[in-house]
Amino acid sequence: MYILGISCYYHDASAALIRDGKIVAAAQEERFSRIKHDMSFPINAVNFCLKSLNITANDLDYIGFYEKPLIKFERILFQHLSFFPLTYKTFLKTMPSWINQKLRIITNIKKNLEYKGDILFIQHHLSHAASCFFVSPFEKAAIVTIDGVGEWTTTSYGKGINNQINLLQEIKFPSSLGLLYSAITAFLGFKVNNSEYKIMGLSSYGNKNKKSNPYYNYLKKAIKIKKDGSFKLDLKYFKFHYSDKMFSKKLCDLLKTKPRNPNRPLSRHHKDIAAALQMIYEDVFFKILNHVYEKTLCSNLSLAGGCALNSVANGKIIRKSPFKKIWIQPAAGDGGASLGVAYFIYNSILNHKRNYVQDTCFFGPEFSTGQVHEFLDKNKIHYSKFKNKNELLKKTAELIYDNNIVAWFQGKMEWGPRALGSRSILANPLNPEAKDILNNKVKHRESFRPFAPVVCKEDAAEYFECDEPLPNPADFMLMVYPIKKKIQKILPSVTHVDGTGRLQSVSRKSNPLFYDLLREFEKLSGIPILINTSFNIRGEPIVCTPYDAYRCMMGTGIDYLIIENFLVKREDNLQDKW
Amino acid sequence: MVRIKNMVNEFKQGFSDYFLNINVIINILLLSLVYLSGVGLTTLLSRLLKKKFINSKTKRKTYWNNLNLKKEELNRYYRQF
Ligand SMILES: [Fe+2]
Numbered sequence: 001m002y003i004l005g006i007s008c009y010y011h012d013a014s015a016a017l018i019r020d021g022k023i024v025a026a027a028q029e030e031r032f033s034r035i036k037h038d039m040s041f042p043i044n045a046v047n048f049c050l051k052s053l054n055i056t057a058n059d060l061d062y063i064g065f066y067e068k069p070l071i072k073f074e075r076i077l078f079q080h081l082s083f084f085p086l087t088y089k090t091f092l093k094t095m096p097s098w099i100n101q102k103l104r105i106i107t108n109i110k111k112n113l114e115y116k117g118d119i120l121f122i123q124h125h126l127s128h129a130a131s132c133f134f135v136s137p138f139e140k141a142a143i144v145t146i147d148g149v150g151e152w153t154t155t156s157y158g159k160g161i162n163n164q165i166n167l168l169q170e171i172k173f174p175s176s177l178g179l180l181y182s183a184i185t186a187f188l189g190f191k192v193n194n195s196e197y198k199i200m201g202l203s204s205y206g207n208k209n210k211k212s213n214p215y216y217n218y219l220k221k222a223i224k225i226k227k228d229g230s231f232k233l234d235l236k237y238f239k240f241h242y243s244d245k246m247f248s249k250k251l252c253d254l255l256k257t258k259p260r261n262p263n264r265p266l267s268r269h270h271k272d273i274a275a276a277l278q279m280i281y282e283d284v285f286f287k288i289l290n291h292v293y294e295k296t297l298c299s300n301l302s303l304a305g306g307c308a309l310n311s312v313a314n315g316k317i318i319r320k321s322p323f324k325k326i327w328i329q330p331a332a333g334d335g336g337a338s339l340g341v342a343y344f345i346y347n348s349i350l351n352h353k354r355n356y357v358q359d360t361c362f363f364g365p366e367f368s369t370g371q372v373h374e375f376l377d378k379n380k381i382h383y384s385k386f387k388n389k390n391e392l393l394k395k396t397a398e399l400i401y402d403n404n405i406v407a408w409f410q411g412k413m414e415w416g417p418r419a420l421g422s423r424s425i426l427a428n429p430l431n432p433e434a435k436d437i438l439n440n441k442v443k444h445r446e447s448f449r450p451f452a453p454v455v456c457k458e459d460a461a462e463y464f465e466c467d468e469p470l471p472n473p474a475d476f477m478l479m480v481y482p483i484k485k486k487i488q489k490i491l492p493s494v495t496h497v498d499g500t501g502r503l504q505s506v507s508r509k510s511n512p513l514f515y516d517l518l519r520e521f522e523k524l525s526g527i528p529i530l531i532n533t534s535f536n537i538r539g540e541p542i543v544c545t546p547y548d549a550y551r552c553m554m555g556t557g558i559d560y561l562i563i564e565n566f567l568v569k570r571e572d573n574l575q576d577k578w
Numbered sequence: 579m580v581r582i583k584n585m586v587n588e589f590k591q592g593f594s595d596y597f598l599n600i601n602v603i604i605n606i607l608l609l610s611l612v613y614l615s616g617v618g619l620t621t622l623l624s625r626l627l628k629k630k631f632i633n634s635k636t637k638r639k640t641y642w643n644n645l646n647l648k649k650e651e652l653n654r655y656y657r658q659f
Pocket of ligand 1: 124128147148149150305306333334
């Protein structure tokens with residue numbers, strides 16, 4: 001039985017295909033269209049999914065859509081009715097896409113895919129919930145979903161037992177933790193729906209003392225929080241409910257400062273505002289978790305929704321809440337909802353037993369050695385070929401140890417926003433200059449952002465003050481933990497200003513080649529840790545194809561590209577530099 | 579010959595840009611009409627009737643709303659609402 005899930009028309013369009021309850025292929029449209037957070041109909045992602053099984057759309061048993069468009073439209077109309085005439089501009093801007101796309105989703109799916117079968121619509125937060133429960137290792141779990149907004153829901157929780165989910169309670173738009181986070185992201189001069197994780201990183205630089213950080217108390221006036229974690233935003237500080245702006249002038253008055261101009265440097269107070277926001281997010285988040293535990297009495301927690309990518313808060317769950325085990329969907333945002341809807345149809349609606357645990361995220365396109373070889377030859381690229389896997393591992397480890405920046409392109413592309421060892425850029429964490437080199441040569445990103453360390457799973461506790469046993473979401477770079485004091489000095493490039501690191505743990509079972517590379521590097525350096533950052537040019541999605549990879553290398557200062565069995569040296573191909 | 583071809587192409591381009599602009603203007607006018615008459619009048623009516631669509635200001639013990647969302651009959655999933 002084939003079921004295809006689709007999410008699109010908000011942000012992060014994606015498609016996911018499952019066969020008899022197992023994930024076959026899944027990818028976000030942005031990787032193909034090369035438009036970051038592409039929200040258009042995921043035709044390329046769908047075609048990739050179908051092609052991976054050599055089937056056509058009419059072989060599918062069901063297509064599922066990740067939300068109920070008419071309920072969402074009702075919310076949009078109610079916003080217009082509530083805030084007339086302030087919504088005039090938004091009405092003109094958004095109505096054409098509702099008329100042409102969003103309300104014609106059935107026609108669009110059938111036309112784009114030449115599909116004649118059934119299309120099912122699942123509530124947005126139910127899709128999120130399914131994405132983190134049905135593929136989790138738990139038979140029974142509490143489920144929490146937090147995002148910007150779905151149809152009406154912005155936060156929900158419930159319980160999953162075997163192949164059924166019951167979402168018990170919700171918080172509705174316009175009260176939204178995700179939108180609060182986005183509003184402050186905009187206030188600090190960063191891009192909404194894109195840079196929230198940067199604010200999370202920036203928060204570590206701010207004053208984390210609730211008493212002495214004035215912005216904590218100011219910002220708390222914008223949100224009423226109940227003991228049970230439920231909350232309500234004071235709308236006078238925001239504009240997102242009636243315009244495409246996120247915050248109002250009153251928020252500037254509340255915070256006693258102007259919004260930051262994106263071109264101006266970050267000051268002390270910007271960092272304190274980010275810290276205040278993160279503290280408020282965590283206040284609410286842990287109150288919600290405690291409430292959910294009281295209501296569900298379940299010690300397993302499944303988490304999804306865009307806010308589940310807040311790895312700083314995630315790293316504290318075991319310590320600060322009654323939950324003992326956690327599982328988080330690596331594609332926790334709307335991109336992952338396509339997977340959720342497919343599983344909801346298979347497990348819940350069609351009542352199939354659960355038969356799959358998602359312990360990896362490699363569901364994207366892959367390219368055989370032959371295909372890569374052909375690409376290199378066709379484009380007259382200078383390269384050398386490794387004789388075998390051992391030579392590949394040894395040479396790559398040496399190059400990294402010699403402080404080269406190495407791009408690593410192997411196997412199937414990752415599902416979710418993180419590069420986890422298929423489309424990664426690797427560097428030596430022992431090199432105190434690594435962060436600056438990476439920033440100057442490749443990433444050109446804000447200097448306050450640290451790079452992530454990837455570590456062999458068995459050794460994580462030696463270097464990090466992490467929960468033991470290490471929760472599975474650490475495999476997907478979803479947990480931030482303190483780095484042990486004595487290690488911080490050795491690994492400056494991956495140690496954040498507050499002594500933490502967003503680690504990725506790797507087991508041999510989940511990614512043997514990447515794991516073996518860490519072990520090979522350990523032979524040279526004494527530590528099984530590498531810097532792992534996403535393989536992309538700033539502002540572009542992570543690379544997908546050999547062409548994207550080569551283009552990225554030649555457009556940046558990446559020294560070497562290890563692509564399947566081939567080694568491409570940038571210096572040998574300077575004719576393609578641009 | 580090339581000059582004539584270029585002229586024809588430019589004329590074609592100008593023609594299509596012109597119609598695109600007309601299209602945008604008509605869309606804006608129509609949408610404005612719908613907004614003012616449809617949304618505007620309904621808002622007026624709802625304000626007279628004191629009907630609130632979102633963000634009720636009532637003081638509450640909790641902001642959690644009961645949801646009880648679980649598996650429904652298959653036919654309900656064919657609906658977009
Ligand atoms: Fe969402």
